[in-house]
Amino acid sequence: MKRREFIILTGIGATTASMLSACGHPENKLIPALIPDDQYVPGLDYWKASSCALCEEGCGILVRTREHKANKIEGNLNHPVNRGGICARGQAGLQVLYAPDRISGPMKSTGQRGSARFEPISWDEATRLLAGRLQSIKEAKSDSILFATRYPHGVNRVAAMLLGDMLEGRLMWTDSRMIHDLGASYDETYGAPQPIFDIARASYILSFGARFLETWRSPMRYSKAYGEFRGSQSRGHGKFVQIEPRMSLTAANADEWIPARPGTESLLALALGAVISREKLVKADALPAFLSAPLERFAPEDVANQIDIPADVIIRLAREFAGSERPVALPGTEPHDTSSPATIAVKYLNELVGNRDKPGGVYYSTSWINSFDSVLHKIPRATLAKASTATNGLKDKGPLSAAAQAGRDAASSPAAFLLDANQVGALLVHHVNPVYTNPEVLERVKATPFIASFSCVMDETTQLADLILPDHTYLESWDVKPAPGVDPQSAAISILQPVVVPELDTRQTADVLLAVRSELGGAADLPFDSAESLVKHTIAELSKSSASGRPSTTTEDTTDEPVQHALERGVLIVPAGAGRSTEPAFDSKSNTASRASKIEVPESPATTGESALTLISYETATFGMGGEAHLPVLQELPDPMTSVIWGNWVEISPQTAAQHGIADGELVEVSTEWGSIQVPAIVYPAIRSDVIAMPSGQGHTAFGRYATGLGANPALVQRGKQIVEAKISGTGKKAAVVRMGTMEREHPDLKR
Amino acid sequence: MPEEKAQQKPQWAMAIDLDRCTGCEACVVACGVENNVPSVGPAEAARGRAKVWIRIERYFEGEYPNIRARFRPVMCQHCEEAPCETVCPVYATYHTEEGLNAQVYNRCVGTRYCANNCPYTVRSFNWFDASWDAPLDKALNPEVSVRGRGVMEKCTFCIQRIRKGEDKARDEGREVRDGDVVPACVQSCPATAMTFGNIADPSSQVAKLAKSNRATRLLEELGTKPRVIYLSKS
Amino acid sequence: MQKSIALGADHDINTDLLRPLCETGIGWYSIATISGLVLLAAVGAFGYQLYRGIGVWGLNRPVMWAFDITNFVFWIGISHAGTLISAILRVTGAEWRRPVTRCAEAITVFALLIGAMFPIVHLGRPWLFYWVAPLPNGRGLWPNYRSPLVWDFFAINTYLLGSIIYLYIPLIPDLALVRDRSKGLKRKIYGMLSLGWWGTQRQWQRLEKAVQVMAVIIIPVAVSVHTIVSWDFAMAIQPMWHSTMFGPYFVAGAIFSGIAALILAMAVLRKVLHLERYLKPVHFNNLGLLLLTMSLIWFYFTFAEYLTTWYGNEPAEKVIFQQKVSGPFSPMFWTMVTLCFVIPVVVLGFKRSRTIKGTVIASAGIVVGMWLERFLIIVPTLSHPRMPFNWGSYRPTWVEVTLLTGTFGYFVLLYCLFVKVFPIVAVWEYKEGLATRPAEVKAAAAHGD
């Protein structure tokens, strides 16, 4: 691939003063895409606007480059999501680009599956091989093809869908992240309005395990808002309460931490509701009639034991919450369960205090997904429709039926799909690593006749691939990403554009898929032929409907002013789709309302056995599920609570540690019904004694030189669940756990 | 007090609002990337050699379930009466006219005395030559030198950014003002907990925060007169 | 000065004391070889350190000094053996000192050479050590005179120079003696070294005068050196370093360890060079008494230091106090107390046990204990800085252990070479003693054995 091909955008547009102020120097230029060599001035900083793709938030970033090398990523002040902020992981993005263990070009397997022997091939050959394989599956008319990706939106997915069109609907796609769509769990319908929790203006934040400062929905957006919540003069006696079995970083920032028994959030929310209703803490007319009756079952006196929080604390919380001027309750993850009763109960609580569409309350932004999809997919839509008809037609026909049911509509994760589908003829993995995140799929993956991986790094799943077609990193790619819930009236579309020429002989997956499509005889009737033109086309389309009413010319003219303007800013703000969704989120007719009274009262897990503990795994703000564990700068960043670096651990309360004779830093064995792993124990003073917790993201068996062989993977003993029953026992061996700070107290108690 | 003296040169200072700081450590990575602070790897880190110019200190208070955790970002406090400066035998660390505790890598012979006399333990030593596995070195900031082995290093208040901000103000023929200089850590902070500026300019944000009744300085009793102001939890 | 002793005795003494210069026994060879090898290992370790970087040591953040500065303070302490003791004994006219002084003065020079190496060896960039010196240079860069390390530089250099002179001046008559008894090139060299000494009255007078003046000068220099070394810590604001009494405390400790080292050296020399006739139990007894005194003084200082820390209850200091007294450093701490106080007091407190063997045992313990004392001053303070989040620990590597062992090898080797080239007992001083106060000397000689 010739480098010249990437030097596309030549225009150096007008720069806005506010953007320049972020860079601080007159000779710095904020420039979209790449600058041709003949205009490049050595020694100058060129700042390029793009977006971060290391989590689903899609923060706006400015990348400082010099001599064609990127040397700093900063938050984009003009991006409505992060407003200049940028998280630790986003800062480490340069190491994604310059990771020493990136796959340098296309390869095909030369040995047995799993032997990890590959030989380099050309892109032409790689494309032909993939096309040939897909063609033969299409002709055999039996198997399905699974395209498993990380994010549900963007050009790679569009390309996959267009390719699917060529394959007569045999291509299913699923993503690992969209299943956590809060809109879905909050309202039980996919594509429902996205709730936005206005914590900046709230006077009381009651969070049911929502780690909004680290992970959850949108860490930068909520961190900025949290800063405002703390900094605001008007918040009066503003208070933040976190309900969570272990103290996360978010809980550490709370004014009060309530370590309720895991799994009892719905119960607690309803008990709060019961107090609010029986003490008439809200205006009677604000209390929907149907709520009062069933609530009596959840009187704090009756359920306090189960929640393991004293009744008077529950009553106090209810009074504080309802008595506060602008209260808001945040639903946490009952992880990976889209129809979580806790989420519904929390919504119930919000409705009870009537904070919908009020400052400091819950807003519903019209589904940015809808607005995005409708515009972005305007052109492909016709072909997509064909694809879904084809799929539907296959629903009750042989092996494909299960696959189709387990597909996108069922909001299935790649792992769930793999486990449910009878047979997958070809697995295309893009930016997901199911063998690592869900080890239970290993046998199914191994049994798949053909695996192609688009990974940038040799990971556990890619090792099993027959064909590797390495993707660009996000700093070399073109893409658009809808940014979740910016404000009720508008949606932000984050724009990704290359900030440097590709480091290696990689190719953006969308371009590869489009090439495969052509290879399979796809008509050249699309208004775009590459990821780049697709992005520009999308921006142009979205700009047309933009409230700012920028004059836009024709669809085909992709270098027009709005596109240029958007590329310079790295973000496009569009009004919320076809009008705000006013669907009442919670009225007596909606099915959630009727369900509220039917919320299952959870069994308390601790009653099951004497030595049984609940094992919780959580995603860290730095590596999440492990996709960024190959970045040394993040490995050496101490965990904010335990200070551990270069490895992971299991948190255990001092009481439980003493009971099991486990010392801090000892290697322990954590076992569940699915097996056991060995991991260092950290005696953690802020965790329930019936809970042990492990961060996910480590324990890679193949993921570059920095991550491989470090720590243990909790997924091995969890079978895709985040909460399981477990046992723990000491091994007597000292573990090699590295900490950057002590757990010592500030004022050690010394007797005189 | 510096803010009372009408000084020609700007006097740089930082205010950190502990009420806002979440302990997220974005600033730690931002600083490392901007200032070419290397990762040393697990073996060296296990020996206590991990390098940081800014760290988030976390302290637990109380007992379960009424336990609390507190976070405090700590970088070089740029003490006006810096104990590290007097002990350096070769003037490799000294005070600038802008109130910065400067570190001259080329002059440092590596006695480590300064680090031993810094009450805040913010100095990092280069036990070995820093290295980056290729091509990670491409991400190095060309405006910050990569320190060789045997020298001391620490937060510089992002001196390279201060210079740029001052140049810009001079080019525009004016005094520096808020926003001209934004150190990397301040830029990144998702909770907007940090404020940087010229404390000698009474209209600057940092000067105002320094007068807040929540303003404290770390280990104030030692008389080091830090230029980092912590706004205590309210 | 008239020498009025029997020619035969004179000849005997000369032969006895100059024998090591002419004859070389198996003992000398084995000691020299072993110590040479130990030194070689240390040189190798240092080479490795230069090649790889000082990271091959166990230092870390927050413990940025440990073995290096411990060795530095320790050896500078040992150096007080010598000059200071010999000077005090000379100035106070203690007659029994005569066979002891040179032995002590040599210790000083060697220990200083070794101790002074460490501020260089411990640098991150040792090749730039001369930047601490005020050398005129094109950039007009000067050292920072406010830094105790620069004070160290001057103090140690002054002391080293003074000690060499103080060792050398009384050596002159003995060098002349050797010159007279040798031929050829050797004669030429000793001739040059003896600076034309012919033993004239004027020369004797000047020598006596010079020795006296140097003895007076060297005492304050020695006291100041260890005071300044102590200020490396006391001038810092770190807990349990910032102490006003570190000056006298360190000087007392230095003399204490110095005497112990002297006793050990004497005992070895006595055995290896067969100097039983000259280094007699009376010397060990007297030095043992001195050692006992120093042990009590040392204990007094230590007790005062720790009591005030404990009673003051200042949190940062209290942490370090606890680390030493009952924390992870407590085994070392209580070993130190045992070696520096309990054993010396018991062994040296009774005349019956204040024998050669007894003093040697006590001294060996004291040397170890005083090394530990320095280590315990440096490491617990550094490993427990004021901000508890940064508390750390320290573990030495083989490089540091090799370097420490190497210093002993170096010391022994220097001593071996010294006794091969110079008479280790000042021949003229000894004879002078016999001549001026024969009765007293005889009495002293009769005392033990």
Ligand SMILES: Nc1nc2c(c(=O)[nH]1)N[C@H]1C(S)=C(S)[C@@H](COP(=O)(O)OP(=O)(O)OC[C@H]3O[C@@H](n4cnc5c(=O)[nH]c(N)nc54)[C@H](O)[C@@H]3O)O[C@H]1N2
């Ligand atoms: N025990 C346990 N299991 C869990 C979870 C848990 O918390 N506990 N979490 C679950 C959840 S919530 C999720 S979302 C899933 C996450 O499942 P995944 O999304 O599969 O997790 P990641 O580890 O992020 O996988 C990302 C992979 O993409 C590859 N990659 C990295 N950069 C790029 C790039 O630029 N382009 C391309 N094409 N590929 C790239 C890397 O090789 C990496 O292995 O895991 C689930 N499994």
Ligand SMILES: Nc1nc2c(c(=O)[nH]1)N[C@H]1C(S)=C(S)[C@@H](COP(=O)(O)OP(=O)(O)OC[C@H]3O[C@@H](n4cnc5c(=O)[nH]c(N)nc54)[C@H](O)[C@@H]3O)O[C@H]1N2
């Ligand atoms: N920076 C960053 N942001 C991310 C991600 C990332 O990797 N990095 N990943 C994204 C993805 S894919 C996902 S799935 C989300 C995951 O982010 P979250 O939805 O925040 O889920 P986890 O990180 O797994 O954290 C679960 C937390 O809930 C607590 N918990 C566990 N069980 C219970 C319970 O029964 N009750 C209560 N109250 N609390 C409980 C645990 O203590 C744990 O702290 O984050 C998304 N956002």
Ligand code: SF4
């Ligand atoms: S929150 Fe997500 S998108 Fe934003 S900077 Fe961090 S990793 Fe990137």
Ligand code: SF4
């Ligand atoms: S914080 Fe430490 S390094 Fe910084 S100026 Fe103060 S004493 Fe010196």
Ligand code: SF4
């Ligand atoms: S380490 Fe460098 S800066 Fe610090 S005191 Fe020594 S020479 Fe000075």
Ligand code: SF4
């Ligand atoms: S001011 Fe600059 S050097 Fe100092 S901690 Fe912040 S980013 Fe690092």
Ligand code: SF4
């Ligand atoms: S980035 Fe801001 S909020 Fe995060 S740890 Fe640093 S100062 Fe605190």
Ligand SMILES: [Mo]
């Ligand atoms: Mo997820």
